[in-house]
Amino acid sequence: MRKVVFLNSPKLWQGGFGPNHPLKQERLQRTYDLLHELGAFEASNVRVIDPIPPSYEELALFHTREYLDVVQSLSKGEIHIPASRYGFGPGDNPVFSGMFESAGLKVGCTLLGAKLLVNRDCEVAFSYSGGLHHAGPNFASGFCIFNDAAIAIHWLMNQGLRVAYVDIDVHHADGVQNAFYDTDRVLTISLHQSGRTIFPGTGFIDEIGVGEGEGYSVNVPLPPYTDDEIYLWAFDQIVPPLVERFEPDILVTQLGVDTHYLDPLASLVLTTHGHKTIFEKFSHLSSCWLALGGGGYDIDVVPRAWTLAFAIMSEQSFPTKLPPQYQAKYGGEWLEDQQAPQIDERVQALTKKRVEEVVGHVKERHGLS
Numbered sequence: 001m002r003k004v005v006f007l008n009s010p011k012l013w014q015g016g017f018g019p020n021h022p023l024k025q026e027r028l029q030r031t032y033d034l035l036h037e038l039g040a041f042e043a044s045n046v047r048v049i050d051p052i053p054p055s056y057e058e059l060a061l062f063h064t065r066e067y068l069d070v071v072q073s074l075s076k077g078e079i080h081i082p083a084s085r086y087g088f089g090p091g092d093n094p095v096f097s098g099m100f101e102s103a104g105l106k107v108g109c110t111l112l113g114a115k116l117l118v119n120r121d122c123e124v125a126f127s128y129s130g131g132l133h134h135a136g137p138n139f140a141s142g143f144c145i146f147n148d149a150a151i152a153i154h155w156l157m158n159q160g161l162r163v164a165y166v167d168i169d170v171h172h173a174d175g176v177q178n179a180f181y182d183t184d185r186v187l188t189i190s191l192h193q194s195g196r197t198i199f200p201g202t203g204f205i206d207e208i209g210v211g212e213g214e215g216y217s218v219n220v221p222l223p224p225y226t227d228d229e230i231y232l233w234a235f236d237q238i239v240p241p242l243v244e245r246f247e248p249d250i251l252v253t254q255l256g257v258d259t260h261y262l263d264p265l266a267s268l269v270l271t272t273h274g275h276k277t278i279f280e281k282f283s284h285l286s287s288c289w290l291a292l293g294g295g296g297y298d299i300d301v302v303p304r305a306w307t308l309a310f311a312i313m314s315e316q317s318f319p320t321k322l323p324p325q326y327q328a329k330y331g332g333e334w335l336e337d338q339q340a341p342q343i344d345e346r347v348q349a350l351t352k353k354r355v356e357e358v359v360g361h362v363k364e365r366h367g368l369s
């Protein structure tokens with residue numbers, strides 16, 4: 001049985017951007033509760049481990065010291081700082097008390113996962129609070145304060161490892177792509193809703209990296225209404241061949257599930273069946289797998305999707321119905337979606353055609369055809 005670590009602390013469920021913000025900490029607590037109610041953490045191959053807050057030096061593997069000082073000061077309530085210059089303010093990234101520690105702990109989860117994998121203490125580590133892929137070296141962006149993925153990948157590179165990063169969040173993985181845009185030691189692949197129609201407005205096919213990094217940034221921009229079948233086809237065309245060709249020492253994946261058809265922030269129309277199939281594909285791609293959370297704004301969907309992910313990581317199967325205690329607390333009935341979105345056939349055919357064109361161009365750009 002594969003040894004799996006789940007990085008968690010109840011502290012991850014506290015604080016946050018506030019009750020009116022789309023990114024609610026509650027989705028983490030619900031995910032933990034669902035896994036707990038299912039007995040997922042009692043399996044002999046599973047360990048739940050508390051994160052260690054990262055050191056300043058570790059945060060500085062990616063972020064500037066100036067930015068770290070700013071986040072620390074804002075976190076303490078300092079008001080004489082031009083917060084908007086660093087991406088903070090009302091809207092996407094409001095300042096909140098304790099945000100340095102809160103954001104830092106998520107980095108701590110992802111970094112500890114990376115360290116346990118490198119020490120061969122586990123084969124899969126799931127940092128479900130991580131995957132904050134938009135943060136830049138000196139700015140917050142898209143609900144992300146610290147870029148745990150970029151920090152952990154820098155740490156892994158410092159151990160001499162080659163890293164493949166695959167991001168299935170509905171939003172382009174701009175922060176991670178930019179962090180490794182000029183190196184051939186990190187392959188980044190992002191499948192996302194096209195930047196033409198969604199934040200952050202980047203992630204086009206011609207963003208392929210620069211200098212030594214040319215060819216090591218891969219973008220698959222997808223049109224609205226991309227469904228399970230079309231998505232999985234595109235994934236198979238691009239991800240396994242590129243990851244296998246790269247021969248990474250470790251696979252890092254960002255498992256944002258805002259591609260779901262019920263997600264309020266985006267327009268792809270995947271179901272949990274599609275997500276489950278993607279997670280299975282990842283589990284076959286590498287025996288050293290650092291899995292991160294990410295986006296997902298339908299609070300009923302996220303816990304179910306990440307529970308399906310954890311089932312695959314830890315080789316467990318769970319009942320099809322949600323546990324009664326979970327149902328009583330949060331509602332819902334089934335672990336997997338019982339419905340699929342109804343998409344007009346003409347729209348579906350046009351979407352498929354568009355995705356085939358995109359995939360054709362990506363394959364050409366990256367020498368797959």
Ligand SMILES: [Zn+2]
Binds near residue numbers: 169294295296
């Ligand atoms: Zn997202």
